[in-house]
Amino acid sequence: MRGSTFLAWCLVLLGWYYFCVGEPYLARTYAYPLEHSEIVYAEAQANKVPYSLVAGVILAESKFNEHAESAPGALGLMQLMPDTAHWIAEQLDEAKLTDSDIRKPATNIKLGTWYLAYLLDEFKGNKVLALAAYNAGRGHVEEWMTQYGWTTEFDAIDEIPFPETREYVATVLKNEAHYESLYSVNRK
Structure with missing residues (x-):
C-alpha cells in the first residue's frame, strides 16, 4: 500500500x-516559437499592435522561416508581396528596397507590422477585417463590406467568402491567443 x-x-x-x-x-x-523576439516586441510597440498578433501572423505566414517565399512571390517572415513592401517603404519614407532587403527579418517585420497597424486603423481596430485584408487584400474586404453590408463590427469569420482567408483569420487569432498565454509573463 x-x-x-x-x-x-x-x-x-x-x-x-x-x-x-x-x-x-x-x-x-x-x-509557438518566438524567434526575432526583440524585433517583434519593438515593432509591435512602435506601431501599437499586440506583439502576440504580430507573432501570430508570422507563424501563420512563414512559421518563422525567414527564407519563405510563396508561389505568388510573397517574401520573408511576414510574407510581403514586393509591390506592397515597396508601397509601405514609400509611406515610411524609406529608401528603395530590393527583394533581398524585404527578406531581412528586421526589415520584413518592420514593414509587415506597420502594414498590420495600417489595416487595423483602416478597419477601426477590427482584427477579423484587418487580417482578412492582410491575407486577401484590402480591395476584397472593402468589396465584401459593400456587398454583404458588413460594418467595422463584423466578427463572423465563417461568413468570409474565401475558404483560405477564413482559415487564415481563425488560425492567426488562435495563434495570437497562444502567444499571449505563453509569453505574456515575459512582457510584464
Missing part, C-alpha cells in the same frame, strides 16, 4: 510539473 501511495504522489508531481513547466516549454519551443 505504501509503495502505491508513493507512486501515486510521484505521478501527481510529475503531472503538475509537466503542465506547469514542461507543456509551456514544449509549446514555446516547438508549436
